[in-house]
Amino acid sequence: MFDFFKLGFHAFNIFYSKHLGLIPKSPLIVYLEITRSCNLRCKHCGIWRVNMIDKSLFKTELSTRTIFSLVDDAARMGVKFFYLFGGETLLHKDIFRIIRRVKSNGMSCSIVTNGSLLSKKMCKRLAHAGLSSVQVSIDSPFEKKHDNVRGVDGTFNRAIEGVKFLKKFNPHLNIMINTLLSKNNVSDLKKMIELCLRLGVNGLRLTPIHDKYPFNVKGGVDKSIFLSKDDVGIFEVELLSARKLMIDNGLYTDSSDYYNGIISYFKGIIPRFSCFAGLVAVEVNAYGGVFPCMASRKNVGNLNNSSFSNIWKSREFQECRVSLKKCNNCFLSCFVEPSFRLSPVFALKNLRGLLRDKSMFLN
Ligand SMILES: C[S@@+](CC[C@H](N)C(=O)[O-])C[C@H]1O[C@@H](n2cnc3c(N)ncnc32)[C@H](O)[C@@H]1O
């Protein structure tokens, strides 16, 4: 409970800093892209092409030593959560050392993975490294549909097996399934929830497909899987009843504000909300670039030239925060949902939900 209140104070510091034009003591979350290498060929994302098209780019990715400095610096500042993503996160040669470094600094460490490398040995090693939570991307409850959109046969079965191994080697690990909402799965949400319940995972996050950076790099996103305006009508009813089904069955998912926004997003209007990108969370990309968020592409520094704490306090970053004050350019759950959760009005309206969800965050 003490940690929950400490988190609340930190959130409040971020909230009033935005409104008073101050720099918060630190973000709560760092999203760290540890590599752009990838072993799948997804239709919705072009990242897999990056290191294949220009192999020299791989050599310019952040060194483990610089990642360690970031982790240590972030911990001193008061960051609570590290999310490691990619590319394929599990392709990083030092993934276990990085997880251990985050955890030994007292922060929560999560990874986002496509699940294809979650072998028995990998899951055992992840459990020993002390990981806090894992988000496994599964885009359909059906093997063929998932493999088709991810571009490599066998991916579905490997991800499912992987979730089972993760549970076996660490029954207390928080496991969440990430599903990208597209034409591919518009009518399969109920089946998706049933799959999550069978697997015994803790949550299901549904994120609408975006044609934004970084997904749109190098030829990017296949437009044929975008929802058309006609699909949205059927989808609206399905989506809201899916959320209810998840809550009724004890699955963690995003807020009703976020779900209402998804519908509006697919109708072509990104809902107005107060975005806390660069305040509650930041992105560090594979080359050390620091950004308030992924989609805005406003670079505020590089870890190869300066420390994270110096970049955080810099005039450049502060000017960038001010310029993004009214940004509504994306509806990516990783920035939008924490932004919703920071608002005191949201907290009062959803106190029961926040208390219910606290085990997803505090470990
Ligand atoms: C970029 S991936 C990196 C981690 C890992 N490779 C994976 O696929 O889970 C992180 C998350 O972004 C999601 N994603 C990929 N393409 C997207 C798009 N066009 N719009 C929104 N989210 C997307 C993925 O489904 C995944 O859950």
Ligand code: SF4
């Ligand atoms: S979504 Fe993940 S697995 Fe698919 S191409 Fe992008 S980074 Fe690779």
Ligand code: SF4
């Ligand atoms: S709305 Fe999206 S693009 Fe704009 S600042 Fe927030 S996270 Fe970044």
